[in-house]
Amino acid sequence: MSHHLVEARNLSFSYPDGTPALKDVNFRITHGESVAFIGASGAGKSTLIHHLNGYLMPQAGEVRIGEVPVTRETVSGIRRTVGMLFQDPDDQLFMPTVSDDVAFGPLNLGLPRDEVDQRVTDSLSVVGIEHLRDRPPYKLSGGEKRAAAIACVIAGAPDILAMDEPSSDLDPWSRRQLIQLLAGFKHTKIIATHDLDLALDLCERVIVLHKGEVRKDGKTREIFSDEEMLLECHLEKPLRMQT
Amino acid sequence: MSNLEVHFHEIGVLDRIAAGDTFVHRLDPRSKLLATLLFIVGVVSFGKYEVSALLPFFLYPVVMAAASGMPAGLLGRKLLIVAPFALLVGILNPFLDREILTAIGPVPVSGGWISFTSIVFRFMLTVSAALLLVGTTGIHGVCFACEKLGMPRVFAVQLLLLYRYLFVLADEGIRMFRARSARSFSGRAPGPGLYAQMIGTLLLRAIARAQRIYLAMSCRGFDGAFRSRTPVGWHVRDTAFLLVWAAFFTVARCVNIPEIIGSMFVQ
Ligand SMILES: Nc1ncnc2c1ncn2[C@@H]1O[C@H](COP(=O)(O)OP(=O)(O)OP(=O)(O)O)[C@@H](O)[C@H]1O
Numbered sequence: 001m002s003h004h005l006v007e008a009r010n011l012s013f014s015y016p017d018g019t020p021a022l023k024d025v026n027f028r029i030t031h032g033e034s035v036a037f038i039g040a041s042g043a044g045k046s047t048l049i050h051h052l053n054g055y056l057m058p059q060a061g062e063v064r065i066g067e068v069p070v071t072r073e074t075v076s077g078i079r080r081t082v083g084m085l086f087q088d089p090d091d092q093l094f095m096p097t098v099s100d101d102v103a104f105g106p107l108n109l110g111l112p113r114d115e116v117d118q119r120v121t122d123s124l125s126v127v128g129i130e131h132l133r134d135r136p137p138y139k140l141s142g143g144e145k146r147a148a149a150i151a152c153v154i155a156g157a158p159d160i161l162a163m164d165e166p167s168s169d170l171d172p173w174s175r176r177q178l179i180q181l182l183a184g185f186k187h188t189k190i191i192a193t194h195d196l197d198l199a200l201d202l203c204e205r206v207i208v209l210h211k212g213e214v215r216k217d218g219k220t221r222e223i224f225s226d227e228e229m230l231l232e233c234h235l236e237k238p239l240r241m242q243t
Numbered sequence: 244m245s246n247l248e249v250h251f252h253e254i255g256v257l258d259r260i261a262a263g264d265t266f267v268h269r270l271d272p273r274s275k276l277l278a279t280l281l282f283i284v285g286v287v288s289f290g291k292y293e294v295s296a297l298l299p300f301f302l303y304p305v306v307m308a309a310a311s312g313m314p315a316g317l318l319g320r321k322l323l324i325v326a327p328f329a330l331l332v333g334i335l336n337p338f339l340d341r342e343i344l345t346a347i348g349p350v351p352v353s354g355g356w357i358s359f360t361s362i363v364f365r366f367m368l369t370v371s372a373a374l375l376l377v378g379t380t381g382i383h384g385v386c387f388a389c390e391k392l393g394m395p396r397v398f399a400v401q402l403l404l405l406y407r408y409l410f411v412l413a414d415e416g417i418r419m420f421r422a423r424s425a426r427s428f429s430g431r432a433p434g435p436g437l438y439a440q441m442i443g444t445l446l447l448r449a450i451a452r453a454q455r456i457y458l459a460m461s462c463r464g465f466d467g468a469f470r471s472r473t474p475v476g477w478h479v480r481d482t483a484f485l486l487v488w489a490a491f492f493t494v495a496r497c498v499n500i501p502e503i504i505g506s507m508f509v510q
């Protein structure tokens with residue numbers, strides 16, 4: 001289906017204080033692909049992810065989601081298509097209980113009540129946190145918060161999942177769980193991450209950002225074998241590929 | 244955890260209590276909001292020297308707390324937190340207004356002390372009523388009721404966000420406070436300059452954070468309308484609840500019940 005397409009054409013963006021964050025970025029991600037954006041801190045990963053659902057609007061060039069350019073007019077439809085997982089789950093959980101939080105999206109879609117409840121139950125069980133249903137989100141551990149945030153996103157049934165550092169602050173076990181969970185999703189996945197092992201596990205394609213520019217775009221294995229380029233971009237080969 | 248953190252988490256407790264399921268919780272948010280407003284109007288409209296006539300009004304928070312299972316200790320601690328404000332407002336009265344109005348036994352009591360007591364009572368009454376409203380309805384319910392009762396939607400949304408931002412602000416404050424105490428080794432209080440800087444930073448951080456939360460809300464389809472998972476609807480019990488309390492407030496406002504009871508005993 002063409003509406004799972006994610007495309008950036010000559011996308012550039014500078015923050016109001018003049019910091020250039022993206023320079024002439026181009027890529028095209030098709031239906032069902034899993035793509036990792038990697039790059040050092042400050043490379044522009046979060047900035048890019050924020051463009052995918054219209055939090056930031058392109059200053060030059062454009063972003064298209066399924067042939068629809070992201071503009072002020074189209075943004076609400078686009079936000080239904082693109083589910084966004086934030087870098088800090090605290091930003092994403094704002095309701096008094098986990099189940100209220102998960103219900104928030106489906107309620108805003110105008111679904112009938114029993115369907116909302118169904119979606120809440122399903123989303124919680126997909127991420128394996130039914131037992132946290134009635135807990136207040138701010139009292140959860142880091143990994144539990146992340147799981148709750150994911151449940152919130154998938155409850156809205158998006159076609160595309162955009163994630164910013166999904167594995168940060170997770171212990172090794174929770175990280176494994178997360179990887180397995182994400183591997184089971186059929187969505188188009190776009191993941192901005194420092195965690196190159198996660199990228200290796202989940203993504204067949206990697207786009208390397210360096211100082212706001214696309215440095216390289218290609219098959220995961222190939223990119224991770226190019227040590228010279230990785231080093232230039234302040235990155236390291238994934239641990240599993242080091243010998 | 245610092246004191247600040249404990250208080251902060253206690254505000255969150257209100258949210259959790261609001262998820263309860265008692266008769267009071269099941270009432271339509273509108274009936275509770277209206278009853279609370281009537282109550283506050285009743286309490287606030289008394290003359291400044293009125294003390295005894297305020298006493299019957301304590302029945303409302305007591306009954307509501309008992310019926311909703313709101314822990315009295317929690318309510319008490321919250322009242323203690325706001326008590327300094329009441330004291331601040333009323334503390335000058337005993338000094339400014341020294342005219343003797345009455346006497347308790349042999350001790351003469353000036354108008355200042357009476358109005359001071361009256362202010363403290365009113366503070367306790369209105370604050371506990373407001374806490375009970377939020378604690379049995381949830382802030383979403385309250386905002387929903389405001390909107391349904393004709394408050395323009397933007398204001399209702401503002402109210403909701405204000406409440407949420409309170410948490411955000413407190414949370415950012417706690418983080419900064421922690422960071423500061425982790426790096427100030429003497430344990431001495433920072434100078435006023437540092438405090439001013441910290442408050443400035445705090446505001447900027449809270450605004451940035453609030454923006455991200457707002458984004459998260461709009462990402463999940465928030466368009467300013469309140470939608471609730473628990474079905475709300477006006478039932479007979481809501482009418483009954485409102486009528487009974489409205490009648491009680493009217494009587495208690497117009498007739499000084501303690502005085503009448505007192506005079507019955509004197510006769
Ligand atoms: N709100 C902002 N105002 C000004 N400059 C910003 C802002 N946010 C980010 N930047 C700058 O934009 C550039 C890209 O930042 P971005 O957050 O996209 O990096 P990132 O790749 O996500 O880094 P990290 O891996 O540390 O999350 C950085 O140079 C950063 O300093």
Ligand SMILES: [Mg+2]
Pocket residue numbers: 045046047087164
């Ligand atoms: Mg980032």
